[in-house]
Amino acid sequence: MSVLTRDEAQLRAQFLDVHRYTVELDLTTGDETFDSRTVIRFTARSDGDTFVELKPAELRAVTLDGHPLDPESLHDGRLPLKNLTAGEHELTVDAAMTYSRTGEGMHRFTDPSDGETYVYTQMFMDDVQRVFAAFDQPDLKAVFDLVVTAPEGWTVLANGVTEHVGQGRWRAATTPLISTYLVAVAAGPYHSVRTEHRGLPFGIHCRRSLAPYLDADAEEILEVTRACFDRYHEKFEEPYPFDSYDQAFVPEFNAGAMENPGLVTFRDDFVYRSAVTDTERQTRAMVIAHEMAHMWFGDLVTLKWFDDIWLNESFAEYMGYQTTLEATRFTEPWVEFGVTRKAWGYDADQRPSTHPVAPEDVPDTASALLNFDGISYAKGASALRQLVAWLGEKDFLAGINIHFKRHRFANATLADFIESLAAATERDVPAWADAWLRTTGVDTLTPVIGSDDGDRTLTVDRAGERPHRITVGLYDRDLSDESRLALRERVDLDIPQAAPQPLGKRPALILLNDGDLTYAKVRFDAESFDAIRTGLSGLPDPLTRAVVWNALRDAVRDGELPPAAYLDTARAHLPLETDLALVQGVLAFASAHVADRYVTPEDRPAALATLGSLCRDLLRRTEDGDNPGLRLIAVRHFIDVAAHPDTIAAWLADGTVPGGPELDPELRWRILGRLAVLGATDEAAIAAELERDPSATGQEGAARCRAALPDPEAKRAAWAAMFAGDDLSNYLFTATAQGFWQPEQADLVREYVPRYYEDVVAVAARRGPAIAVAAGKWAFPHHAVDAENLALGEACLRDADPVVALRRKLVDELDDLARALRVRGA
Numbered sequence: 001m002s003v004l005t006r007d008e009a010q011l012r013a014q015f016l017d018v019h020r021y022t023v024e025l026d027l028t029t030g031d032e033t034f035d036s037r038t039v040i041r042f043t044a045r046s047d048g049d050t051f052v053e054l055k056p057a058e059l060r061a062v063t064l065d066g067h068p069l070d071p072e073s074l075h076d077g078r079l080p081l082k083n084l085t086a087g088e089h090e091l092t093v094d095a096a097m098t099y100s101r102t103g104e105g106m107h108r109f110t111d112p113s114d115g116e117t118y119v120y121t122q123m124f125m126d127d128v129q130r131v132f133a134a135f136d137q138p139d140l141k142a143v144f145d146l147v148v149t150a151p152e153g154w155t156v157l158a159n160g161v162t163e164h165v166g167q168g169r170w171r172a173a174t175t176p177l178i179s180t181y182l183v184a185v186a187a188g189p190y191h192s193v194r195t196e197h198r199g200l201p202f203g204i205h206c207r208r209s210l211a212p213y214l215d216a217d218a219e220e221i222l223e224v225t226r227a228c229f230d231r232y233h234e235k236f237e238e239p240y241p242f243d244s245y246d247q248a249f250v251p252e253f254n255a256g257a258m259e260n261p262g263l264v265t266f267r268d269d270f271v272y273r274s275a276v277t278d279t280e281r282q283t284r285a286m287v288i289a290h291e292m293a294h295m296w297f298g299d300l301v302t303l304k305w306f307d308d309i310w311l312n313e314s315f316a317e318y319m320g321y322q323t324t325l326e327a328t329r330f331t332e333p334w335v336e337f338g339v340t341r342k343a344w345g346y347d348a349d350q351r352p353s354t355h356p357v358a359p360e361d362v363p364d365t366a367s368a369l370l371n372f373d374g375i376s377y378a379k380g381a382s383a384l385r386q387l388v389a390w391l392g393e394k395d396f397l398a399g400i401n402i403h404f405k406r407h408r409f410a411n412a413t414l415a416d417f418i419e420s421l422a423a424a425t426e427r428d429v430p431a432w433a434d435a436w437l438r439t440t441g442v443d444t445l446t447p448v449i450g451s452d453d454g455d456r457t458l459t460v461d462r463a464g465e466r467p468h469r470i471t472v473g474l475y476d477r478d479l480s481d482e483s484r485l486a487l488r489e490r491v492d493l494d495i496p497q498a499a500p501q502p503l504g505k506r507p508a509l510i511l512l513n514d515g516d517l518t519y520a521k522v523r524f525d526a527e528s529f530d531a532i533r534t535g536l537s538g539l540p541d542p543l544t545r546a547v548v549w550n551a552l553r554d555a556v557r558d559g560e561l562p563p564a565a566y567l568d569t570a571r572a573h574l575p576l577e578t579d580l581a582l583v584q585g586v587l588a589f590a591s592a593h594v595a596d597r598y599v600t601p602e603d604r605p606a607a608l609a610t611l612g613s614l615c616r617d618l619l620r621r622t623e624d625g626d627n628p629g630l631r632l633i634a635v636r637h638f639i640d641v642a643a644h645p646d647t648i649a650a651w652l653a654d655g656t657v658p659g660g661p662e663l664d665p666e667l668r669w670r671i672l673g674r675l676a677v678l679g680a681t682d683e684a685a686i687a688a689e690l691e692r693d694p695s696a697t698g699q700e701g702a703a704r705c706r707a708a709l710p711d712p713e714a715k716r717a718a719w720a721a722m723f724a725g726d727d728l729s730n731y732l733f734t735a736t737a738q739g740f741w742q743p744e745q746a747d748l749v750r751e752y753v754p755r756y757y758e759d760v761v762a763v764a765a766r767r768g769p770a771i772a773v774a775a776g777k778w779a780f781p782h783h784a785v786d787a788e789n790l791a792l793g794e795a796c797l798r799d800a801d802p803v804v805a806l807r808r809k810l811v812d813e814l815d816d817l818a819r820a821l822r823v824r825g826a
Contacts, residue, residue, distance in 0.1 A: 002076040003366040009137040017043040018142040026149040038132040044084045051078040053129040056095035093133035102770040103254035105130025113209035118188030138179040139411040146172040157186040159262040177409040184260030206249040231327035238404040259294030274666035277629035279580040282330040290320030304411040306368030314380025338546035339585035345378030358437040382519035398424035446523040457500035468495040473514030474507040484538030537573035559826035563598040575617035597820040611641040645680035669701030676708040700735035707739030723759040737778035757796040764806035776809025
C-alpha cells in the first residue's frame with residue numbers, strides 16, 4: 001500500500017476544506033468483514049484533482065455529487081477524484097472492510113474465557129482507511145457523525161455520548177473538529193462503571209471476563225481520573241473540549257493507550273488480574289494522566305504534520321509524570337521515569353537511527369511511524385523538564401495557554417509552539433529550541449576537581465553542545481554511619497560555566513544532575529565512585545539514587561564499568577533499597593542485559609547466581625509481610641534467574657511461595673515458563689495449566705511456554721506459527737517470540753539464527769507494520785551475541801530490502817548487538 005508523503009498532504013490541504021463525515025458501520029455482517037458507508041462533504045478551493053484513501057475488502061459503490069465513479073479505479077489504497085470544480089462536493093463510499101487481528105484499524109477479538117466478541121478501532125497513524133474512506137491527514141479536520149449497528153446486547157462507545165436508537169443502532173453525538181486519526185469506536189458486551197464529574201459523564205469499560213478486577217480497582221482509577229481532570233483545569237485556561245470522558249480497556253492493544261478524544265483506549269493489561277506493585281499502579285495513573293493531557297495537546301490542538309509527533313508525545317509524557325506527582329497519592333513518579341523511561345531515551349539516542357526531538361526530515365507516514373520511540377517520548381519529556389527548570393513553570397504554563405487559545409480546534413507546528421512560549425517570557429526560546437530540539441545525541445557531563453588556596457573547586461566538562469541548568473549534590477560521609485552519605489548542600493549551575501564553582505572542603509560524593517532535571521550522561525571522579533560503591537544505598541533521596549544507578553548503567557553500556565562490577569554493586573546495595581521502581585529497574589537491566597548479553601556464556605551462570613542470591617536476600621528481608629510489593633519483585637526475578645528447577649517447581653506444586661505470596665495466574669505462568677526453559681516441564685503440564693486458566697493471558701502464557709520447551713519439534717511448531725502462517729494475533733505472535741530464543745538453548749536454536757533473517761523479511765512485508773515491529777523486537781535472536789549474527793543482520797539490511805518498520809527495528813537491534821560485543825571485549 002502507498003504511504004502519504006508530506007508534499008502530497010500539503011498540496012491536498014491547500015486544495016481542500018473538509019467539513020463533515022457521516023459514517024455508518026454495520027458490525028453484524030459476519031466474523032471477517034463489516035460494512036462501512038461514508039459520506040464526506042468538502043469544498044475544493046479551485047478546479048483540480050485529488051484522492052481519498054480506503055483499504056476495503058470490497059468496494060461496492062462510489063458516487064461523487066450523485067454521479068457514480070468506477071470502483072475499479074481504486075489503486076493501492078487511493079481512490080482518485082478527478083476534474084473537481086471549485087466549490088462544495090459530496091462523496092459517498094459503500095464498502096466492506098476487513099477486521100484486523102494485529103491491532104490496526106478495526107480489531108476483532110473473541111475472549112477465550114467466555115466466547116464473547118469485542119471490537120475497537122486504532123486509527124493512528126493512517127489506519128482510518130481500514131475502517132472508512134477519508135482524506136487521511138491530521139490537518140484536514142472535520143466534524144464526524146457516527147452511526148453503528150451492533151449485535152443485540154452490545155454496547156457501543158465513541159468520541160461523543162452514544163444513544164441506542166433501536167434495532168441495534170447506536171448514534172454518537174456529533175464531534176467538534178477533530179483529525180481523522182482520532183475517530184474512535186469500541187463495541188461489544190462491555191462491562192461499564194459510570195459516574196459524573198463536573199457535569200460530564202465519565203465511564204470505564206472492560207471485557208466482561210475482567211469485570212471483577214475492574215470493579216476492584218474502579219474507585220482508584222476514577223479517583224486518579226478526577227484528580228488529573230481537576231489539576232489540568234487548574235493549569236489550563238481552556239476547558240476540557242469534549243462532551244464526555246470514557247476510558248476503555250481493550251484486548252490485544254499494541255500501544256499503552258491512545259488519546260482518542262472522549263474515548264481513550266488502554267491495553268487491558270492495566271486491569272490487573274494478578275498482584276502488582278505500587279509502582280505498577282503508579283504507572284497506570286501516569287498513563288491516565290498522559291492520555292488526558294492529550295485532550296488539550298494533540299486533540300484540541302493537533303500537529304499539522306507528523307514531524308511534530310514530539311509536540312504530542314513529549315508534552316503528554318512530561319505532563320503525565322508531573323501531574324501524577326501533583327494530583328495523586330503517588331509521590332515518586334520521576335524516579336520511575338529516571339530509571340526506566342529515561343534509559344529508553346538514552347539508548348535510542350545513541351543508535352544510528354537517532355533523530356532530533358523535532359526532526360525536519362519526515363517525508364511520509366511510514367517514516368513518521370518510526371519516530372514513536374524513546375526520543376519522542378522520554379528525551380522530549382526530559383527536554384521539557386529542562387525547559388521548565390530554565391524558563392520557570394509560571395512562564396511555561398503561560399506560553400502553553402497562549403498556544404491553546406491561538407490554535408484551539410486547529411493545527412499547529414513547532415514554530416507556532418515556540419512563538420507561543422516566547423510570548424510569555426523574555427528568554428531566547430528559539431535558541432533553546434535549536435539547541436535542544438533540533439540536535440541529536442546525549443551530552444556527557446564529567447566533574448573536574450581543582451583547588452584554589454586549599455579549597456576545592458568544580459568545573460563540569462561537557463562533551464556535547466547543549467546548555468544545561470543542573471543541580472550538583474555535595475555529599476559527605478555520615479559521621480554516625482560510614483555506610484550512609486549525608487547531603488551537605490545542592491548547588492545550581494549553568495553549563496557551560498562562567499567560572500569554577502567553589503566547593504570548600506572536598507565532599508565524599510559530587511553528583512552532577514542531582515534531581516535529574518537535565519538530559520545527559522554523568523560520570524564520577526575517582527573519589528566519588530569510591531563513595532558510591534560503599535554508600536549508594538545510603539543516599540537519602542530515591543531520585544538521587546536513580547541518577548546514580550543510571551550513571552552506572554551508562555558506564556556499563558559504554559564499556560567503562562565491567563558488568564561484574566555492576567552486579568557486585570547491585571548485590572551490595574539493592575537488598576537495602578526501599579524504592580520499588582529502583583529495585584525493578586536495576587534487576588531488569590541486570591538480568592535482561594548484563595546476565596543475558598553483556599557477560600560471556602561462561603560467566604553467565606555466576607551472574608545468575610549473584611542475582612539469585614540478591615533475590616534471596618530480598619525475600620528474607622520481606623518475610624514479615626510489611627513490603628508485599630518488594631517481595632513480589634523479588635519472587636518474579638528469582639523465578640526468572642533460576643538456574644535449577646527444584647525450588648520454583650516446589651512453589652508451583654504447593655501453589656504458594658513459603659511466607660507468601662500465593663501464586664496467582666501471572667506467577668504460575670512465569671514459573672511454568674522458566675521450567676520450560678530448563679526442560680523441567682512438558683506439554684501435558686502446559687495444557688493442564690491452560691485448562692486451569694483459559695483466559696487470553698492464559699493463551700499467551702501457553703504459547704510462550706510451548707515455544708520455550710527445549711525440544712526440536714516444539715521449536716519447529718513455534719517457528720511455523722510465527723513465520724509460515726498468519727493466524728497468530730499480535731499478542732500471540734509476541735508471546736511465541738518471547739519464548740523461542742533462550743540463552744540456555746543456544747545450540748538447539750542455532751540453525752534458526754540465519755533463518756530468522758530470511759523469514760522475518762517476508763512476514764513483515766506480508767502482515768504489516770505491527771507484526772513487523774513485533775518480529776523485529778521480540779523475535780530477534782538477542783541471545784546470539786556473536787560476530788556471525790551481526791554479519792547476517794548487516795547482510796539482511798544491505799541485500800534483503802526489509803520494509804521500513806522492520807528495517808528500523810533491525811538497525812536498532814543490530815546496534816545493540818554490536819554494543820554487547822564491545823562490552824564483552826572491553
